[in-house]
Amino acid sequence: LQCYLPDNSAEIGADRRRPAVIVCPGGAYLFTSDREGEQVALRFAAQGYHAFVLRYSTSFGRQRHVDFTVDLPEDGASVYPKPLFDLAKAMLTIRGNAEQWLVDTDKIAVCGFSAGGHLAASLGVHWDGQHLRDKFGVDGAMFKPNALVLGYAATDFTLKKMMEQPANPDHIRLKAFAQLAMFGAAEPALEQLQAASPAQFVSSGTPPAFIWHTADDQVVDVTNALAFASAMAAQQVPFELHVFESGLHGLSLCDESTAGDARFINPDCGVWVDLAMKWLRRRFATAKEM
Amino acid sequence: LQCYLPDNSAEIGADRRRPAVIVCPGGAYLFTSDREGEQVALRFAAQGYHAFVLRYSTSFGRQRHVDFTVDLPEDGASVYPKPLFDLAKAMLTIRGNAEQWLVDTDKIAVCGFSAGGHLAASLGVHWDGQHLRDKFGVDGAMFKPNALVLGYAATDFTLKKMMEQPANPDHIRLKAFAQLAMFGAAEPALEQLQAASPAQFVSSGTPPAFIWHTADDQVVDVTNALAFASAMAAQQVPFELHVFESGLHGLSLCDESTAGDARFINPDCGVWVDLAMKWLRRRFATAKEM
Numbered sequence: 225l226q227c228y229l230p231d232n233s234a235e236i237g238a239d240r241r242r243p244a245v246i247v248c249p250g251g252a253y254l255f256t257s258d259r260e261g262e263q264v265a266l267r268f269a270a271q272g273y274h275a276f277v278l279r280y281s282t283s284f285g286r287q288r289h290v291d292f293t294v295d296l297p298e299d300g301a302s303v304y305p306k307p308l309f310d311l312a313k314a315m316l317t318i319r320g321n322a323e324q325w326l327v328d329t330d331k332i333a334v335c336g337f338s339a340g341g342h343l344a345a346s347l348g349v350h351w352d353g354q355h356l357r358d359k360f361g362v363d364g365a366m367f368k369p370n371a372l373v374l375g376y377a378a379t380d381f382t383l384k385k386m387m388e389q390p391a392n393p394d395h396i397r398l399k400a401f402a403q404l405a406m407f408g409a410a411e412p413a414l415e416q417l418q419a420a421s422p423a424q425f426v427s428s429g430t431p432p433a434f435i436w437h438t439a440d441d442q443v444v445d446v447t448n449a450l451a452f453a454s455a456m457a458a459q460q461v462p463f464e465l466h467v468f469e470s471g472l473h474g475l476s477l478c479d480e481s482t483a484g485d486a487r488f489i490n491p492d493c494g495v496w497v498d499l500a501m502k503w504l505r506r507r508f509a510t511a512k513e514m
Numbered sequence: 515l516q517c518y519l520p521d522n523s524a525e526i527g528a529d530r531r532r533p534a535v536i537v538c539p540g541g542a543y544l545f546t547s548d549r550e551g552e553q554v555a556l557r558f559a560a561q562g563y564h565a566f567v568l569r570y571s572t573s574f575g576r577q578r579h580v581d582f583t584v585d586l587p588e589d590g591a592s593v594y595p596k597p598l599f600d601l602a603k604a605m606l607t608i609r610g611n612a613e614q615w616l617v618d619t620d621k622i623a624v625c626g627f628s629a630g631g632h633l634a635a636s637l638g639v640h641w642d643g644q645h646l647r648d649k650f651g652v653d654g655a656m657f658k659p660n661a662l663v664l665g666y667a668a669t670d671f672t673l674k675k676m677m678e679q680p681a682n683p684d685h686i687r688l689k690a691f692a693q694l695a696m697f698g699a700a701e702p703a704l705e706q707l708q709a710a711s712p713a714q715f716v717s718s719g720t721p722p723a724f725i726w727h728t729a730d731d732q733v734v735d736v737t738n739a740l741a742f743a744s745a746m747a748a749q750q751v752p753f754e755l756h757v758f759e760s761g762l763h764g765l766s767l768c769d770e771s772t773a774g775d776a777r778f779i780n781p782d783c784g785v786w787v788d789l790a791m792k793w794l795r796r797r798f799a800t801a802k803e804m
Contacts (some may be wrong), residue, residue: 266598301637384748432685432759439746439747439753439754439755445747446747447747448750450740450743450744450747452597453740453757454737454740457729457731457735457736457740458674458737462729462730462759462760463729463757463759464729464757464758464759465755465756465757466755466756466757467753467754467756468752468753468754469722469752469754469793469796470752480517492796495789497783502550502782503759506759506782514639
């Protein structure tokens with residue numbers, strides 16, 4: 225857990241409690257992408273948030289890039305649900321230090337991208353789950369995020385497009401690695417896919433969410449965003465959804481600050497950042513009523 | 515058909531062909547709302563479009579407001595599909611006058627709100643339908659819009675939320691009137707509902723669409739936008755979708771220019787206008803490749 229804690233000062237209010245955000249980078253549960261970490265946290269910190277980047281457990285451990293040309297590991301134990309425990313523990317850490325760090329504990333958001341979005345959504349639907357309570361021996365409410373921000377997140381592995389083999393050979397290989405990381409099997413059973421699909425567990429207790437995606441995402445199909453939004457609508461949980469017509473998977477902030485090359489610079493999609501900041505500000509302004 | 519045709523001049527290009535947009539106001543097929551007409555057309559005209567407002571056939575004729583306290587009319591002939599013929603005819607009129615008005619006939623959008631959005635979407639999925647070809651005796655391609663802009667549009671009458679009775683007594687009465695206008699019956703059969711649901715007819719021939727809605731719309735449920743977007747995604751037709759967390763049904767441009775009272779001023783949702791203008795500009799910039 226990497227922390228970016230803006231200083232308080234007498235000039236802006238010595239006792240000001242700040243909202244917080246935990247950023248969960250993507251990386252298919254194989255690694256955590258630097259492109260969806262520090263720069264995103266700094267963008268939030270620049271808006272007055274206490275910002276955290278969670279380097280959750282992944283199957284390639286602390287490696288930050290994965291070489292997909294290596295041999296596919298054999299079927300074995302999945303890294304899941306370790307990442308969910310890591311995120312739950314991060315919530316406890318922030319709540320445990322709230323007095324010292326001056327965190328407003330009614331205003332803790334989780335912002336995730338791709339697999340990190342899956343992780344954020346999973347905490348959003350399972351914060352009151354028995355397995356978390358058993359593991360940490362505390363009330364489920366301690367784990368509940370107050371808002372979710374989901375970027376091109378995987379939310380339902382049973383969707384038609386998620387069950388199909390990808391067209392691109394690189395994506396086939398990525399998917400095989402990712403399935404191993406997630407399920408411990410290159411060909412998981414339908415029950416495993418369902419159990420790992422947060423869209424299927426949305427309830428009235430799920431926190432409000434800001435969801436964004438691109439319609440032509442070739443790695444995590446846009447139907448993931450539509451499925452999660454539909455589940456939120458069915459449960460009458462507040463949400464906002466922005467699907468942009470075109471953009472690669474993994475755009476992060478869509479500008480130079482996170483782009484590895486020019487393909488990841490996309491001003492049309494980049495409006496999500498401002499929309500999300502405004503949405504969070506509105507939500508957190510009225511958190512008392514929630 | 516009300517026309518707003520910006521002048522050409524030697525200074526900005528004497529022979530410049532302009533894109534065009536047909537604005538279809540909402541009004542539940544009972545009337546056509548002034549709040550979703552001229553001001554919307556002027557917004558497009560201000561961006562260099564030839565803009566048109568279509569006052570299509572409605573069951574209260576040229577009345578522009580409906581008094582819902584009058585007796586419910588008996589079951590009878592629906593006004594539908596007259597509005598679809600009206601819109602098809604508007605396409606022919608614009609294409610027929612393209613030389614004189616200097617319209618770029620590869621760049622004709624239809625922008626509709628609520629029932630007008632249903633109408634726009636219906637032309638989007640049925641432009642090549644036998645009934646239009648029979649009625650006008652021309653090739654279906656003459657009716658095809660190049661892009662759709664759908665605001666809080668009804669797209670699927672078979673959705674759970676669309677089949678339920680509304681909670682609000684005013685909405686129950688509005689729905690009864692609207693069903694009569696649309697189907698000629700206060701309680702239409704499932705087959706009628708399906709046949710009138712454009713989301714169920716999306717194909718690879720459907721033009722690209724910009725779709726927006728509010729998540730808490732109490733008149734046309736947000737699942738209408740999600741269903742249409744899902745159908746577009748399944749057919750791999752380009753689309754953009756913006757669902758804002760909160761806003762009344764009928765926001766139109768969301769600002770003073772179209773608000774009857776303060777409840778219809780909503781800057782958070784008002785960003786749709788700029789997003790739609792930019793989306794259309796991008797689409798029409800690449801229309802040749804379509």
